[in-house]
Amino acid sequence: MKKLLGALCLVLFAAPSLAATFTFTAIPDEDESRLVERFDKVARYLQQRLGVEVMYVPVKSYPAAITAFRLNQVQLAWFGGLSGVQARQLVPGAQAIAQGHEDQYFxxxxxxxxxxxxxxxxxxxxxxxxxxxxxxxxxxxxxxxxxxxxxxxxxxxxxxxxxxxxxxxxxxxxxxxxxxxxxxxxxxxxxxxxxxxxxxxxxxxxxxxxxxxTPNYPDYQWTLRGDVDATFGAGFADKVRAALLELDDPELLAAFPRESFVPASNADYAPIEDVARTLDLLQ
The missing domain is CATH 3.40.190.10 (Periplasmic binding protein-like II)
Known part of the structure; x- marks a missing residue:
């Protein structure tokens, strides 16, 4: 019985670690080596703030970023305006949680x-x-x-x-x-x-x-899946949002480059969705 209980405890303690890695990606809008350098640093920052293992997952194309998000291969993504709208349409409950200060006036x-x-x-x-x-x-x-x-x-x-x-x-x-x-x-x-x-x-x-x-329009944003609290614990989404909004390391911000990150919502990207529908770029 003791051996059985011990084995059960091992399973119970091991199980969370199997799902403990919080992963994120970003649309490949620049040279890949530059993106890896940038987002590996972001991963280290998020890991320190969130208290879980965090890993950046590079992708080769915009559609690959959206697919990874849809399939829950990543839980967070740095999307452009259009790719964010497309991803959130495919993942009910997904939310735009932060954008660069500059992304309000892109x-x-x-x-x-x-x-x-x-x-x-x-x-x-x-x-x-x-x-x-x-x-x-x-x-x-x-x-x-x-x-x-x-x-x-x-x-x-x-x-x-x-x-x-x-x-x-x-x-x-x-x-x-x-x-x-x-x-x-x-x-x-x-x-x-x-x-x-x-x-x-x-x-x-x-x-x-x-x-x-061009005239200004809304663009890049961090989008988070709606089921992260169920996977990583109650309040985890709020922790991610706070970590991004409180990111003030000049080196990390300069790599984006952004002055700071500010709150964002799905509604902010309604103009992008409207244009995308006009050009028949949404499913």
């Missing part, structure tokens, strides 16, 4: 190779028609959804009808590299990635420049 930059002769302008110029153009990832808010919305609003044409060739680079860093190299004449990027690349000396102003910036 924008995209349209950039052009110097050979086009395009200059900075208060509106999209007619001269971009017929040029080659690249978005970022197909599921990117700042690299596809909102830029396409503004293009259609300005020209009343689809991108395919507007440009001679339309591409999808996969991420913002690659968009900058391709336009700078002249692979595409014009492209569109997340403004914070552009600023980061400029600061890092990876943008040659003699080859590529910003020609237009």
């Amino acid at each position: 924008k995209s930059y349209f950039i052009a190779h110097h050979s086009t002769g395009l200059q900075s302008s208060p509106q999209l110029t007619d001269a971009i028609q017929g040029m080659s153009f690249t978005f970022g990832a197909k599921g990117s808010t700042s690299g596809r959804l909102m830029p396409e919305y503004f293009l259609r609003k300005r020209f009343d044409k689809s991108p395919e009808a507007l440009f001679s060739r339309v591409g999808f680079s996969g991420d913002h860093s690659m968009t900058i590299a391709q336009v700078q190299a002249g692979v595409y004449q014009v492209g569109v990027v997340n403004y914070l990635v552009w600023q980061n690349e400029v600061a890092a000396g990876k943008v040659d102003p003699e080859k590529v420049a910003v020609i237009w910036e």
Whole structure:
């Protein structure tokens, strides 16, 4: 009997540890090595704050991030506006819990190779028609959804009808590299990635420049599954939210880059959902 009770206790004490790892991911919107460096540091911070093992799980694409969240392979994700809306539709109870201060007023930059002769302008110029153009990832808010919305609003044409060739680079860093190299004449990027690349000396102003910036819209956010309390204990969701909102390490914030994280809700992303439905990008 004692052996049986001992074995049972081992099972009972071991069982929580099997489910004790809290996992999270992020949309791959930049160079993968940079993302791993950034989010491994975030994992260490969250582990210290939450008192459970925390692991960052890298993914290769925006759809892979959404799938991992849907299948509960990760419980938390750093999504863009569109990918967050798509993920929350697939996981009842999922909530946007925090966003960067800057994500309340996000924008995209349209950039052009110097050979086009395009200059900075208060509106999209007619001269971009017929040029080659690249978005970022197909599921990117700042690299596809909102830029396409503004293009259609300005020209009343689809991108395919507007440009001679339309591409999808996969991420913002690659968009900058391709336009700078002249692979595409014009492209569109997340403004914070552009600023980061400029600061890092990876943008040659003699080859590529910003020609237009979009109006503001909501974008990135942390989205949490609604069943984490059942898995990790009562109040765990509140602990995650507090840990993110209280993150004040300048090095971690600079890596995003964000000034701070502020509260977010699903309702904040209603404009993104509306545009996505207009462009038929939701199931």
